Amino acid sequence: MDLNTHIPEEERWPAYLEAWFSGEADAETLAALQAWRKASPANERLFQAYQRALSPHPPVWAQQIDVNRSWEELLPRLTRKEAPAKSSRITWRVPAFAAAAVLALLLVGWWLMAPKVHRVQVADGKETIWLPDSSQVLLNAHSTLTYKEGFGKEHRSVTLEGQGFFQVRPDKRLPFRIESKAAVTQVVGTSFDLQAYPGQGQESLAVVTGTVQYQPLSPEGEPLGAPAIVQAGHSITFKKQAEEITLNALMPHDQLVWSGRLVFEQTRLDQVLRVLRKHYKREIVLQDPKAGQCLLTASFQEEKLTDVLDVIALSLRMTWQASGDSYILSGNGCNEDI
Template sequence: MDPKNYDVEDFCQDLSFWKWVKYGDAESKLFWEKWLEQHPDKRPEVAQAKKILQAINIDQKEPNERSITTLWYEIDNKITSSEKIRRIGQRKKRPFAISRFAAIFIGFVIGFVGLYVLTKFNGAEQSPASQQTKMIERANPAGRNSTITLPDGTRIRLNAASTLIFPEVFSAKTRQVSLIGEAFFQVAKDPSRPFIINTGRFSTTVLGTSFNINAYPSSGEIKVAVVTGKVFVEDKEGTGDKKSLTITPEEMAVFNKASGDLSSHAFDYLKEIAWKDNIIHFENADMEAIIDKLAQWYGVTFILNKHIPSKKDYTATYDNKSLEEVLQGLSFAFDFEFTIENKVITIN
């Protein structure tokens, strides 16, 4: 996402912003100070975000994108729906939203999250239950994906800016993992031990099948698209009309985080799953959506010095293309010039 569209929470989840505020990183400092000169209207949100991050006291090396994403994922799950200032997908700003957001988050950080940060970042003493089973985390930053093979033989293609958490040894009754972000699963069959993927309040249960889960914290939806086999999905809090669904090949379950609604429909493989084959697909996309996807895919930041009309009319597919090749195609379609320097893309 382009920082000009950030709200306070978005700034708090930006790794470069963390490096500037918490660690005085020279490159990040230069970027954000220059960016603020170009976008003075965002100074109030930046000031509030800085206060929130400054309230977090951690004594360790710089956090990475995994730790930041995990932290804010926990915050999002712990704050009740009535306290949330912004619902993803409903980005209308209210005059009091920033100050109220800051008050809630600073208080929360000092309280529960203060403890969470200490235990997560500083290796505080764990409970006896957590010591019995070692948990393993595999995280990808923006610009990188990877393949993971679990102890039971399940293969997982983990997308960029995503984290998978799983036990070193599965229990005798179930195989449970946690996902933040997106992954494609090829689950090894084991009728005696269902495979369960937890994504916050939403869970996906299978025995042996292949499917894709898109559950980024920044998205207003969780999507589960089935390629083979059968998948059971469930809203554990059950606030919508439907609390669970069973979906079969070529079907996709869609869970709306804000309303709790759960539905299913057919899906386009190219649109939902082709990422695992290193294919970028845009369908009726505007420039904002394109920039969001490229920033995640290639691990870069964009600076827009030119206004580009928000027309949702760009459709294209790029198969194993470099960032420069993609930008060259976009520059013709949207009539702009670009430069690439130190993972910062400037569009003029």
């Protein structure tokens, strides 16, 4: 094969590979191909990908040629100085199989260079995930979280299908984005619960700390009005079909129970006890029903029920005692006049 020296080296590899796979390569071409492969790791990876895509087994004729010996014989001629050759136009012959080979190579290269996607799926139970930027996500059952390579350096975007409790590390340079089927949620640094199961008719967001921006989307993915700003202790509900968004001044306690977190913001004691009964599966009796009007602000995470009752009793000037598998709260609570 005539490989003129005025053709840039990076443009010669198609001819090398064409000769290699067509069986027309002579010793000089094989030596040039060997040199091209050794020139950089990228060239070698390209050759290996090409070979895997088009020729699982090297041809017999290639095994019969001593490439190293041919290269040693050719090297003195390649390094000998000669008069510059006159520029001439070369017509490159590209057989049909070579065009197909190049196309296959491009597909292989695209696959190798495509950004990797990390996916975490939780079938049953729940699972804690630490993201590359040190943010933490607790995924509920039947939930999937995905994010692309470069997370924490080039972007902080994830996709959620299901329910997750997020504790986001602050980073003003890269806001944290959560894309779901019906909305885009964006924060800088905060903790919140987002329920976004694709098959349900609504999404709900409960913010524990910080501030969260929630942008509802139409079925076509277009923004619906201005984004809602949700403060700590508040929640939001988005009904997909009606395209209706509701901002709630109170925390939906049941939404956080699954994560082991109990957050109460100016919540009536009788409502607090209802959540505790469901979460701990224990009977809790309020001796004086009037004390149920007292308001409690407190948060708990994986605490024992007895520790929770200690906090309630101390906050509302009450006492408690165990009675078998049940607990009794005594006292008139927040106001002696109740």
